Amino acid sequence: MDPSHIKKISVQVIILVISSTRTEKEDTAGKAIQTLFQDLSIPVIRTEIIPDNIEKIQNSLKRALTDANCVILTGGTGITHDDCTIEAVEPLLDKKMDGFGELFRMKSYTEIGTRTVLSRAVGGIMNGKAVFCIPGSKHAAELATRDIIIPEIYHILTHANR
Template sequence: MGHEEHRREGPRQVRLAVITASDTRGEAEDASGAYLRAQAGAAGHPVVLYRVVKDEPEAIRAALAAAHAAGAQAVLVNGGTGIAARDRTYEAVAGLLEKRLDGFGELFRMLSFGEIGAAAMMSRAVAGVWRGAAVFSMPGSTAAVRLAWEKLVAPELPHLVRELEKDRKGSAAPGG
């Protein structure tokens, strides 16, 4: 089966969680979170959880746990992926991932390089699998979130979730 067929076999709806990690933004100022929620809705994906949390590992991990409890199949985390002392989202997310999708960060930085040049190397965007869900952690700027959503997340989200669901169903089978 080819890649396009795999894409088409993915679920039409993916339950998403959107988590914004910021020490300065609340829901009213969260343009990046609003963008992700709007794009999810436009694509037919329900947002089962939305939170703005401080860029503190404990708060981020608690929000991820809440996303899991809400049944999210994918979690979109934005903010806190830079190199400033307060940017701690990468550590909180990367430390939980059971499987890393290194290509997400690599491709995100490559695409960012085309838009912002060498500063793209300072992004610590990361993705992987945690508790059966896809987790994407990206910078908090709306331009970065748009780039990640349009070029990487949205095109492969159903396919990725299909693969994760296949694993879950396979492991539930006798002897699986």
């Protein structure tokens, strides 16, 4: 595809770390995501730790989207009883980007094999802004951010705002 249609949009990022047990000191995934963006001079407005609670996740996401056009939620995407990030976010999406989760799982498969079936990574658009739900491990967060989100964020936001 001809990349000339992609606009150099100003990207502002907010990272929501979903965890009922991690503290700011213990958060490695959010810090890894922040470093990857900052290394490219893409501003990260803030990082917040949100407990595994659907209402709190939804409220935090809505608030984040008033300040940023790219929100990354890391954690709470697994299949344990308290993992609820996907249940909180999917109903709010205007459009779901199925390819994001598919590509993330494909890339993960080459590294962790069939354990990738436990990943429920999701990407989508809400109010013309990009939203990504990715696993909470540092390695998975780096993989999704470095290999998929950063290379495509301008393309995604260009199309989301047509």
